[in-house]
Amino acid sequence: MLSYLIRRLLLMVFTLFGVSIAIFLLLRIVPGNIADILFDSAGMIDPAEKQKIVSDLGLDLSLPVQYAHWIGGLLHGDLGYSYVSEKPVLDEILPRIPITGRLAALALLFAVCTGVPLGVISAVQQNTWLDYALRLFSLSGLSMPSFWLGLLILMAFVHYFGTIPIYDRAPATFWAWVAMLGVPAAAVGFRSSALIMRLTRSSMLEVLRQDYVRTARSKGLSEAGVTFDHALRNAMLPVITVIGVETAFLFGGLIVTETVFNIPGVARFLVEAIRWRDYPMVQNLVMFIAFVVVTVNLIVDILYMFVDPRIRYGQ
Amino acid sequence: MSALLGRLALACLLAVLCLAAPAQAQKQGGVLRVTHRDNPPSASILEEATISTDMPFMAVFNNLVVFDPNARQNRLEAVVPELATSWSLSDDDRTLTFQLRDGVRWHDGKPFTSADVKCTWDMVTGHTASNMRKNPRKTWWFNIKDVTTDGDHTVTFHLNDPQPSLLVMLAGGFSPVYPCHVTAAQMRTHPIGTGPFKFVEFKQNELIRLARNPDYWKPGRPYLDAIEYTIIPNRSTMVLALEAGKFDLTITGELTPELVKDVQAQVPQMQCLVQPSNTQGNLLVNREKPPFDDARIRRAMGLSIDRKAFSDILSLGVDKIGGAMLAPPEGIWGWSPEFMQTVPGYGADVEKSREEGRRIMRELGYGPDKMLPLKVSTRNIPDYRDATVILIDHLKSVYIQGEMEALDSAVWYARLVRKDYSVGMNVQGTGIDDPDVMFFENYTCGSERNYTAYCNPELEKLFHRQSMMKDFEARRQLVWEIDRTLQEDGARPIVYQSQGGTCWWPQVKGLKLAVNSIYNHWRFDDVWLDR
Numbered sequence: 001m002l003s004y005l006i007r008r009l010l011l012m013v014f015t016l017f018g019v020s021i022a023i024f025l026l027l028r029i030v031p032g033n034i035a036d037i038l039f040d041s042a043g044m045i046d047p048a049e050k051q052k053i054v055s056d057l058g059l060d061l062s063l064p065v066q067y068a069h070w071i072g073g074l075l076h077g078d079l080g081y082s083y084v085s086e087k088p089v090l091d092e093i094l095p096r097i098p099i100t101g102r103l104a105a106l107a108l109l110f111a112v113c114t115g116v117p118l119g120v121i122s123a124v125q126q127n128t129w130l131d132y133a134l135r136l137f138s139l140s141g142l143s144m145p146s147f148w149l150g151l152l153i154l155m156a157f158v159h160y161f162g163t164i165p166i167y168d169r170a171p172a173t174f175w176a177w178v179a180m181l182g183v184p185a186a187a188v189g190f191r192s193s194a195l196i197m198r199l200t201r202s203s204m205l206e207v208l209r210q211d212y213v214r215t216a217r218s219k220g221l222s223e224a225g226v227t228f229d230h231a232l233r234n235a236m237l238p239v240i241t242v243i244g245v246e247t248a249f250l251f252g253g254l255i256v257t258e259t260v261f262n263i264p265g266v267a268r269f270l271v272e273a274i275r276w277r278d279y280p281m282v283q284n285l286v287m288f289i290a291f292v293v294v295t296v297n298l299i300v301d302i303l304y305m306f307v308d309p310r311i312r313y314g315q
Numbered sequence: 316m317s318a319l320l321g322r323l324a325l326a327c328l329l330a331v332l333c334l335a336a337p338a339q340a341q342k343q344g345g346v347l348r349v350t351h352r353d354n355p356p357s358a359s360i361l362e363e364a365t366i367s368t369d370m371p372f373m374a375v376f377n378n379l380v381v382f383d384p385n386a387r388q389n390r391l392e393a394v395v396p397e398l399a400t401s402w403s404l405s406d407d408d409r410t411l412t413f414q415l416r417d418g419v420r421w422h423d424g425k426p427f428t429s430a431d432v433k434c435t436w437d438m439v440t441g442h443t444a445s446n447m448r449k450n451p452r453k454t455w456w457f458n459i460k461d462v463t464t465d466g467d468h469t470v471t472f473h474l475n476d477p478q479p480s481l482l483v484m485l486a487g488g489f490s491p492v493y494p495c496h497v498t499a500a501q502m503r504t505h506p507i508g509t510g511p512f513k514f515v516e517f518k519q520n521e522l523i524r525l526a527r528n529p530d531y532w533k534p535g536r537p538y539l540d541a542i543e544y545t546i547i548p549n550r551s552t553m554v555l556a557l558e559a560g561k562f563d564l565t566i567t568g569e570l571t572p573e574l575v576k577d578v579q580a581q582v583p584q585m586q587c588l589v590q591p592s593n594t595q596g597n598l599l600v601n602r603e604k605p606p607f608d609d610a611r612i613r614r615a616m617g618l619s620i621d622r623k624a625f626s627d628i629l630s631l632g633v634d635k636i637g638g639a640m641l642a643p644p645e646g647i648w649g650w651s652p653e654f655m656q657t658v659p660g661y662g663a664d665v666e667k668s669r670e671e672g673r674r675i676m677r678e679l680g681y682g683p684d685k686m687l688p689l690k691v692s693t694r695n696i697p698d699y700r701d702a703t704v705i706l707i708d709h710l711k712s713v714y715i716q717g718e719m720e721a722l723d724s725a726v727w728y729a730r731l732v733r734k735d736y737s738v739g740m741n742v743q744g745t746g747i748d749d750p751d752v753m754f755f756e757n758y759t760c761g762s763e764r765n766y767t768a769y770c771n772p773e774l775e776k777l778f779h780r781q782s783m784m785k786d787f788e789a790r791r792q793l794v795w796e797i798d799r800t801l802q803e804d805g806a807r808p809i810v811y812q813s814q815g816g817t818c819w820w821p822q823v824k825g826l827k828l829a830v831n832s833i834y835n836h837w838r839f840d841d842v843w844l845d846r
Contacts (some may be wrong), residue, residue, distance in 0.1 A: 032726040038356075038448060049448055084356075085519045086504045092519060154555050164559035166552060169522075262547045262556075264521035272354055272520050275724065 001305075008301065012294050019290040023283055024067050033059060034083055034277045053083055057279065070283060080280030084273070089280045093266065093288065099167075100265035103257070104250055106185035111192035112243065116232075118193075119200025119239075124227060126205060134197065141194025146253050150187045150260035157183070167263040188257040192246040199242050203235035210234075236307050244300035248293045344540050345844035347823070348562045350553045351544040352569050354520045357503035360491050361439060364451040366744070366833055369488045370567055371523045371544045373837040374537075375422075376491030376508035379413055379432065379470075380482060382835050389748060389829045390647055391479060394486045398427065398509065408477030408785075415468040419532045421494045422513045429464035434495040436462045436472070447499045452746070454755045454762045455484050458782070477783045480751040488835045489746040511537035511840040520546055531840070538825075538843035550574070558582050563823050563844070568592040568815025568833040572633040575816035585818050589633060591645045592815040593832045594744035596625065596634075596702050598808040603768050604737045606687070611675050613805035616738075618672035619713040621665045625705055625811045629698075635812040636661070638798035639757070641748050642812055645830040648750050648794045658799050660808070672713035686716035692730065693740040695721035702810065703740040731766045741766070742813065748831040750794045754778040758806055769806040822846050 035054045058066045073080060079089035122134040157179075158164050165179035207213060208231050216230045217223075251267060258268035266285060273281035304311045355367040360376065363369070379399040386393035396402070399413035419427040437443040440456040458481065461473040474481065484490060497507045506514050511533070512525035523544040527537055545562070547553040554574060556562055558581050568590075570578065575587045600607050600616060607613060626634040635642045638658065642649035655661045660668050681687050691710075693703040700721055707717035717738070722730065730736050743764070745752050755778060756762060760770035777797050784790035802808060815833065819826060825841040 032723070032729055036729045049446065086357075086500065151551055151555075154552060158555050158559045162559060164556050164561055166547075166556055166561070168561075259549050260552055262545070262549065262552055264518070264546075268548075269520055 005302075008298050012298060015294050016287065016290055020071060020283075020287060021067070023286045024070065025063075027277070027279055027282055028063065030277070032277050034279060035059060037277055038083060056081070057083070070280075074284065074287070079284045082273075082278055082281050084276045084278045084281070089284055092269070092281065093285060096264060096266045096269055097288070099263060100254060100258070100267055102181065103185055103188065103263060103265060104247075104254060106181060107189035107192070107250060107253075107257075108243070108247065110182075110185050110189035111196055111246065114189075115193040115196025116200050116236075116239065119197040120204055120227065120232060122197065122201040123204035123208060135201075138194040138197045141190045142198075144190070145256075146188055146191060147256045147260060149190060150184070150257055153183060153187055154260065166261050184257050184261040184263060187261070188250065188253045191253065192243075192250065195242060195246065196239055200235065200239050203238050204231055207231045207235040233307060237304065240300055240303055240307060244297045247296040251289050251293070341538050341825070341843045342845060343538050343843070345538075345846055346541045346543055347539050347564065347839070347842065347844060349542060349544045349564045349566060350557060350562050350569075351523065351546045351566050352550075352553070353548050354546055355517075355523070358506045358514065358517055358523075359447070359499065359503040360489060360506075361435075361493060362447050362449045362451070362499070362503065364489075364744075364746075366567065369746075369834050370837045371525070371542075372506060372514075373488045373491070373835075374510050374512040374525055374542060374839045375506050375514050376493075376510045377419075377838075378486060378490055379415075379492060380486045381838070382486045382829065384827050384836050384838065384841060387827070387830050388645070388647065389483070389486070389832050389835055391483050394482050398432075398492055402482070409474045411472040411474065411481065413470050413472075415470060416532060417468060419509050420530060421497075421509055422507050422528060423494075423497075425494065425496060426467075427492075427494075427509050428467040429470040430467075431495050432470040432492055433462045433464050435491075435493045438493070445499060448503075451763065452489060452756065454759065455752060457755055476779070477785070478751065479785055480749050480782060483747055483749050484752060486835070487747045487752075487832075488837060511838060512539075512542055515541075522546060533840060536840040538841070539839065542839060554578060557585075557818060560820070564819040564826070565817055567817045567828065567837075568594075568813075570816035570818060572630050572814060572816060575818065576631075578818050584821055586821060586823075587816055587818040588828055589814050589816045590828060590830050590833075591635060591641055592744065592813045593641055593746075593748060593834070594742055594813045594815075595639075596629075596740065596742050596810040596813065598706065598810055599731070599736070599739035599741050599767050600805060600808075601734055601737050601739075601767060603734060606679075607737060609679070610805065611679060612687070614803075615672040615675040615713045616710060616715065617802070617805045617808040618660050618668040618675075619709045619715070620660060620706070620808060620810055621709055622661070622810060623665075624709070625702065628705055629701060629811065630814060633814045635814065637812050638802050638809055639753050639807075640750060640794060640798055641831055646748055647831065648748065648753075648791060648798075650795050650798065654795055654799075658802055660802065669712045676714045681714040683714060686711075686714050688716050688718070689738050690720045690736075691717045691738050691740055692720045692722055692727070692736040694724050694727040694742075696724065699740060699742060702742070706740050706810070732763075734766070734768055739766075740810075744834070746832065746834040750778075750790075750797070751782050754781075754797065758801060767807050769801075769804070771800070771804060771806075774800055774804075 035050050054060050058069050082089050082092055085092055118134050122131045125131045154164055165183040168180055171177040171180050213226060213231055216226045254267040255271055258265045270285045273285060351371065353367055356363055357368065358372050360368055360372050377398045379397060380394050381397040382389045383393045383395045398416050398419060400416050402411060402413045404411055415429055421427055436459060438445040438447060439450060439453060440459050441453055458474050458476055458478045459472055460475050463471050491508065493502060494507050511528055511531045513528045515524040515526045517523050525542045527540050531537065547556065557565055558578065572589050575589055578585055579587055600613050602608055622636045626632050626636060637649045640646060640648035662668060691703050691707055693699040703719050707719060710717045745756065757764050758769055759765065759775055774797060777793065781790050781793045817828060822845045824843050824845050827836060829836050
């Protein structure tokens, strides 16, 4: 187990190294740089001031040297300086992480808490009206763009409740706070929930036909005991895998959801930083997201062991 | 009889009382919640050229003079004192002296003096070095020879030539007085002013917060405790949030006429105003790049444009048609409808203009079987793209086959400044409805925003001549002729003059918008909330 963990951690480092090179090069391939953008949109006053920013950012150095400076700073906890906000990058990113983290966690929670039980119900009630209704529900989740869904939800709230659950630093009531957190999470988690539901259903259907399930039933176990203790646990492996993969997709959905629900989180900020070619900001934000995705996938791999005792890594 | 007379007297008394009822008393307090469309590039008005910076931060500052907020049209006659208490002009109209208000303090407690005025204009004219990154309106101040002070409360602008418009430019939202003792870097992130509201916070991509300045020099003002701008880039979310009552006011000019209609249908009591935003859609043709260095091709392109079609498609026919100057009645200097009919390409018979355009192109060897291929560059946002699609369709009528090249905003402006494009569709605003602002900022040889590299020294002499004229009517006639030449030369053919909507809930009182510029009237010192 320990050697497996060490191997995985090393692999994480290599993955993050690959991501860092990719994002570094991609940013330099895209036309335009921050110095041009800051100065060219209106009358430039002093070429020396522009040159100073170019030098401060190291844009006049060779690409390998620029990369080494960035990674060196990152390893020392120096994320650089944003010339757009004129603040250290860390000061801009840190307050936004909890906002996005909370939204992502709630969305994942929503996806799992609705997707798994509904998938189980759909499998147990196969080919009944409830199964058809739930399958329709999951199909709509997979086919509805989250941007459109988010706007529909907002319109419904304004029309029926006269309020709107967009971000508010100080919600007036407890219910406003619940809506502000819960509604965007549900909007972004809906797609994942639908995917998890479909996967749980098909995995459950397969497991429910296994011999050991028949044996459990013949032993006289209750139907709930058979379904949850014997079938669901064995059906969860592919579901856990997809939860890991969905975390990465979730960040894509968060960009849209943060825009529609006007949440000042990391994802929306990343888009704005790309628009400005704010290299230090974009590079470090993408690295942060990559780190989260890789870590979640490591956690998922470790979870396998607890769900299926037959899996023992490193043996 | 006496009873009847008594009743009549009572009715008269009531009528008099009703008519003489005082205006609703202003209430102190409350936070004005305003939607904002995007993240301002910085908080420094002097360094930026966008309403995204101008509107939220104008309330932090004061000008020497300002447009009377009660006057609907921003013009010379509406200029009133602000940090200056009075001004006088020398007999030769070349020396403008301001007496400054005593006892005014910057938000950090330091006293405001004439030195602040001097250093502000020394900086924007480029007479002294500054650490500003940008100076987008340097051309506005071409006529200022020097600024001198006489004690703490007298400042004099020395001009090369008489210039009636100087007061107008000083009154605009883009001309605040900056403190000498604060660096340009700080002004971009934490501005210090003398205005009715103090800067509190600017959280990137989230909000801007201003709080009441308790030491404001104007007694009893401002009424509001604070103003909070929430940055909502998604227009649909912004409109829904306004309708839900989450906000009191939208950022100015951001709503399209269709959206305004929709908002008023959803919330009938909502107050909305659609007005010229003093921005124009214009065709940029880079006259340095062949084959567009040939004036005949540029002329044919101009003749292909059906301006009414643009207005009908883009804004339900609300956008105005005109030249460089804003069309009347909102605009002061725009062509009269009769005059406009005499300008080539502006006549009612579009087909006739296009036939003329086709004739020119045939002479140059083009035709239905040999179209001129070109890329029409534009900014990759809906307003620009929509206009570009229509333009490409119109260009086909004169044997030009266009293809859209949508560029990221960041790349777009950099390419314009470097003149790294052939043909572009652009939308551009001017802070003040004034010929000096328009001509010197956009059409003088080598000016920063002269994206098409247009240069006509003879016409530039006329720019200067009109700038010196005191007789309004004579000056307007000359401005019309200059504007006609600009359009005939295809300097930057104006396709449409945009209109934008602003909406606010009825509880917002004292808000008065100008009809000929969205960039002024945002001091908010007379605005109050009736909640």
